[in-house]
Amino acid sequence: MRRGLYAYAITRARQIDLEGAWLISHRGLALVVAEVDLDRFTGLDCDELDEDSPLAVLVREHDAVVRTVFRHEPVLPLRFGTVLDGADAAVQLLSARHVEALAWLDGVEGRQEWGVRVRAAAREPVNLDGVSGTAYLVQRRALLAAAENARRDVAVVHQELSRRAAESTFRELAGDLLLEAAYLVDTGSEEDFRAEVHRLTGELGLSAEITGPWPPYSFTRVEFADA
Template identity: 30%
Template sequence: MTREQPGTPESATGTAAGTATYVYAVCRRLTPSALSGLTGLAGLAEGFPVRTLPLGPLTAVVQHVPAAEFTEDAWQRRLSDRAELERCARAHHEVVTAAAACGPTVPLALATLYRGDERAQQALGADRDRFAAALARIEGHAEWGVKVSLAAAAPGSRSAPPAPPRGGGGPSGGAGRAYLERKRGLHRAREQHHDRALQAAEDIDAALSRLATATRRLRPHSQEMTGERGRLQVLNAAYLVTAVREKELLDAVETLRRRTGAEVEVSGPWVPYSFVGEV
């Protein structure tokens, strides 16, 4: 999707001077009342309503935003402000979710901008076939996220092995050999535990994939990201699931928790962000 540097659009486009057109999503026909009460990027787009923009047989969900607030430099500053970035992301998601409540919806990336409505219609219209294919693919589906975590090390493996013997019994002595064997044993135990954790992740993914129309494996979060010291995330995946199979998915997660002893975190249903493809 092309993202353009905002500029002052021509008056012929019907866009207010000094603004750009921010695009949240593309869907099929959408009743404008479904967007009633949404403020969108409040504070950055004060006075401009979230609205629809026709794209032939499809509809874009858009909002005017001040061009000066969405230059490349301005947006980079916003990206570096975690609180501001989170606020924008939440506002974006709220609008996408409202549109998705009315039918299949393709969410666009945060800060997708065009130099006015006419340019947005031209650019988005050129991708009409890909939007239509994505909408057909996700219709009647929702995205469910599943994260699987296990203890990062086998029981007892976090304690250091006894210190090597001092004095005359060097590594060649019996005590030294015993020390090295204990070290090797702890290393093997950690490797085996890690292998079992990865196998549990594969088993869980395989079981849930059988209930999904499509799946996507994402990069597992590190302990620094999760803040869970001593826990290893071994699966971070998204599943595209029809409404009629959602209960089966949740039941399967509960069964897999008991069978594997893993911590399985499930979230959803979400707008299928992970399955709309690059459009």
């Protein structure tokens, strides 16, 4: 069995009770770590994300530790699968990015991440089979115009929501999504933010799904090249 030190996140060097994990501190920062069996991370299938797959179990374990810290202190989640050789490597990691990590902890303190997915409202399917060429072109142009209008509407939604967040980011779209974005929102403004999501999308005839609150997974920009 190969053992290693798994790194979950960076936080401030303050006492937190963690089951199965602990803090390695250095100059006001702390790395949240646990000793793990490295064989658990070998041969994982990234396409296998059903609830009971080994990868899904490990991801849930990672998120559970990060969330526990997040309930007490600001946290910078590290990328899933960050493994170190030992305590000396942990201190080296904290030392190498000390200034950036402190600044980012200040930036996410008192804020939580919210995810927003926006889709076009469901419409009756348009059957273009058997129509004349002219009618087909008319229908086709109408569909393209509707899609372009939806894209413009979504851009407005993202712009307005970004104004109500400390930071925002959007992700590559898949399927029928018009927007998949994350927003870093002050804890005292979250109800207003959620209400604004529903107001904006409702007025534009769009469908919104809100997820969260999350630790600031989308807003951890400190890169640890040695990890």
